[in-house]
Amino acid sequence: MTLTCAVIGAGAWGTALADRLAHNGHAVRLWGYETDVVDAINQHHTNRFLAGITLHPAITASHEIGEVVTGAGLVVMAAPSHVTRAVAESAHPFLSSSAAVVVASKGIEQHSLALMTEVVDDVFDIGPSIALSGPSFAAEVASGQPTAVVVACADVERARFAQQAFSGQTFRVYTQDDVVGVELGGSLKNVMAVATGIAEGLGLGFNARAALITRGLVEMTRLGVALGAKASTFAGLAGMGDLVLTCTGSLSRNRTLGLEIGKGATLDEVLATRETVAEGVITARSARALAERHGVSMPIVDAVHGVLFDGRSSRETMNELMNRDLRAEQDS
Amino acid sequence: MTLTCAVIGAGAWGTALADRLAHNGHAVRLWGYETDVVDAINQHHTNRFLAGITLHPAITASHEIGEVVTGAGLVVMAAPSHVTRAVAESAHPFLSSSAAVVVASKGIEQHSLALMTEVVDDVFDIGPSIALSGPSFAAEVASGQPTAVVVACADVERARFAQQAFSGQTFRVYTQDDVVGVELGGSLKNVMAVATGIAEGLGLGFNARAALITRGLVEMTRLGVALGAKASTFAGLAGMGDLVLTCTGSLSRNRTLGLEIGKGATLDEVLATRETVAEGVITARSARALAERHGVSMPIVDAVHGVLFDGRSSRETMNELMNRDLRAEQDS
Numbered sequence A, B: 001m002t003l004t005c006a007v008i009g010a011g012a013w014g015t016a017l018a019d020r021l022a023h024n025g026h027a028v029r030l031w032g033y034e035t036d037v038v039d040a041i042n043q044h045h046t047n048r049f050l051a052g053i054t055l056h057p058a059i060t061a062s063h064e065i066g067e068v069v070t071g072a073g074l075v076v077m078a079a080p081s082h083v084t085r086a087v088a089e090s091a092h093p094f095l096s097s098s099a100a101v102v103v104a105s106k107g108i109e110q111h112s113l114a115l116m117t118e119v120v121d122d123v124f125d126i127g128p129s130i131a132l133s134g135p136s137f138a139a140e141v142a143s144g145q146p147t148a149v150v151v152a153c154a155d156v157e158r159a160r161f162a163q164q165a166f167s168g169q170t171f172r173v174y175t176q177d178d179v180v181g182v183e184l185g186g187s188l189k190n191v192m193a194v195a196t197g198i199a200e201g202l203g204l205g206f207n208a209r210a211a212l213i214t215r216g217l218v219e220m221t222r223l224g225v226a227l228g229a230k231a232s233t234f235a236g237l238a239g240m241g242d243l244v245l246t247c248t249g250s251l252s253r254n255r256t257l258g259l260e261i262g263k264g265a266t267l268d269e270v271l272a273t274r275e276t277v278a279e280g281v282i283t284a285r286s287a288r289a290l291a292e293r294h295g296v297s298m299p300i301v302d303a304v305h306g307v308l309f310d311g312r313s314s315r316e317t318m319n320e321l322m323n324r325d326l327r328a329e330q331d332s
Helices: A012-023 A035-044 A065-069 A081-094 A116-124 A138-142 A156-166 A179-201 A206-226 A237-248 A253-262 A267-271 A279-294 A299-309 A314-322 B012-023 B035-044 B065-069 B081-094 B116-124 B138-142 B156-166 B179-201 B206-226 B237-248 B253-262 B267-271 B279-294 B299-309 B314-322
Strands: A004-008 A027-031 A059-062 A074-077 A100-103 A130-133 A147-152 A171-176 B004-008 B027-031 B059-062 B074-077 B100-103 B130-133 B147-152 B171-176
Touching: A004 A012, A004 A065, A004 A081, A012 A027, A012 A059, A012 A074, A012 A138, A012 A156, A027 A065, A035 A059, A059 A065, A065 A081, A074 A081, A081 A116, A081 A279, A100 A116, A100 A156, A116 A130, A116 A179, A130 A156, A130 A179, A130 A237, A138 B206, A147 A156, A147 A179, A147 A237, A147 B206, A156 A171, A171 A179, A179 A206, A179 A237, A179 A253, A179 A279, A179 A299, A179 A314, A206 A237, A206 A279, A206 A299, A206 A314, A206 B138, A206 B147, A206 B237, A237 A253, A237 B206, A237 B237, A253 A267, A253 A279, A253 A299, A253 A314, A279 A299, A299 A314, B004 B012, B004 B065, B004 B081, B012 B027, B012 B059, B012 B074, B012 B138, B012 B156, B027 B065, B035 B059, B059 B065, B065 B081, B074 B081, B081 B116, B081 B279, B100 B116, B100 B156, B116 B130, B116 B179, B130 B156, B130 B179, B130 B237, B147 B156, B147 B179, B147 B237, B156 B171, B171 B179, B179 B206, B179 B237, B179 B253, B179 B279, B179 B299, B179 B314, B206 B237, B206 B279, B206 B299, B206 B314, B237 B253, B253 B267, B253 B279, B253 B299, B253 B314, B279 B299, B299 B314
Parallel strands: A004 A027, A004 A074, A027 A059, A074 A100, A100 A130, A147 A171, B004 B027, B004 B074, B027 B059, B074 B100, B100 B130, B147 B171
Antiparallel strands: A130 A147, B130 B147
16 A cells, blocks of 8 residues: 655654655655755755754655645655644645545644644544654654654544554554553653753752653653543553653753753753744643643642743752652552 | 561661661661671761661661660561562561561562562461562662652551651651552563663653553553452552552662663673672562463563563564554553
8 A cells, every 4th residue: 555645744753754655666756844954855855953964755745835745645644733723724625525534743732722632623623633642752753763653543443544554664653542551652752851951950869750751651651541541541552651761861952951950050041042932832831731730640740830830949949849748659 | 656676688778768767767777788888887877788878876787686686666678579588587587476577578489479468477377478669769768859659558557666766757657458569560660661671772762661650550460450459459559550660760770770681681690790689580580480370371471581581682572562463542
């Protein structure tokens, strides 16, 4: 089965997924926002967001979303979460009603507090899209390092379709039906990565990091269950797997941001030096609002929110987190 | 409350726990097997198993187990798991029947397949001992880095007693009643650390490591539930927390051993260069036997066992693990 694929978003993750699809023999068109990125893909098969990688030559890039989306049987949404609605709206006029849509962006829309598949489904209105998530540094995916992810859809046939399209020797794709759990795992882990970075910036060690990750998964699971997700999803690749990767692998944008803040920088100072957004910053706001709406206790999310937006001291906030009353482990 | 404490085993972990107890104002006697280690503790407050740390001066060490155990109200078992029964037998004649016993050793006895609290309770016969486990590199504990662990006992009053004895500003202790889950978590994670090391030795990346850790926790939980543990324990500090620490923190003995084997060394070659035992090697045998006895599928344990003891190739075994049939994530 050879598909015509449109990948919307030429950041590291969108480009790595485009590369996987091209290696599977599909025709792949990639939409990029930055014209220099589009030109480099077409002329040199490179992308500065994926340094050191030579992309599959069958990938063509364009800045015109109509050129990319028209006629595509598989559409992959991979723009940053805060622009996903706007990008989907610009793609919508060109979308085939029979297309399968995979959502690889990870985040929670501000104000609406919608997950990315909800945003995309709201705009496209062609049936449920498929969430793709799991522990997957883009550079490793693009360089053919073994990776396992999940695709989740309420419609199991669509999930299997995406599984077949993406699966390859080094890229294992498992199916899931818990879309909310898979998406929340991928989104909330970015807030935990900021927390881990702050702890590292303060000089805390591996023991504290492991405790933070463990307690982080507990509160992610608690919010997920309140929103209708399965607890077991958070013990899987899109929950624990992605959380562990992002909090312990090479420094992600979110962890680096936390690290700088733990060392004393303010959020404004860190953001002023960056071209790309750390999803965890936006998600800290959305997650806190979701937790409040559903009456769920999320002390680590509260701590990150307090440090990023309320001027709280990193050290005092982290000390408070570590020094909550002694109690049984299964209590909150 | 000031206790007289006996810590049996002057390796890194026993010594770090002795140091915590001394910092809490308790009188601490430490039994060491190596006489040079005993002398260094008494004369210089140092231990070569905890390089760079100055121990609390109130710790006294001895090679005579009777001197250490007689009159102790709290006894901490911290010898390697394969000598725990023999060491407990030598301590038994001096043990007060009113002592609380904390078991900090992590492993599964060969042949009997008993957990360490079962071994100790079998020898001491003074009521249930307390398992202490969780993400805790000894060097970080001894240097006062924030750490969170659990103490588990069927008798909740004993667990609370241990919690009070060990808790301090930088050492948080949570109580648990799932002794089997807590002990299995601490034991089985060492096998997963060997697996992670093998993957690293073969040159696999962070994505593969995160997938291995995730699937590792799934099979640890599966065995635990078959043995009567709670699945939720494996999502806690003694399960996921310790697993993440050991597989991602600085190189543990188990991960280093796996790394060398992944790079092509045989088990005999690696063991010939070491003074101390990597618990994961012994636990790979015991865990495989437990899984067979209970009819539980543990593909990662099988893989480690095959590479360590059956002469299987690291690369082929790891490829097979990574390339199991595509399926839904919740299936085995």
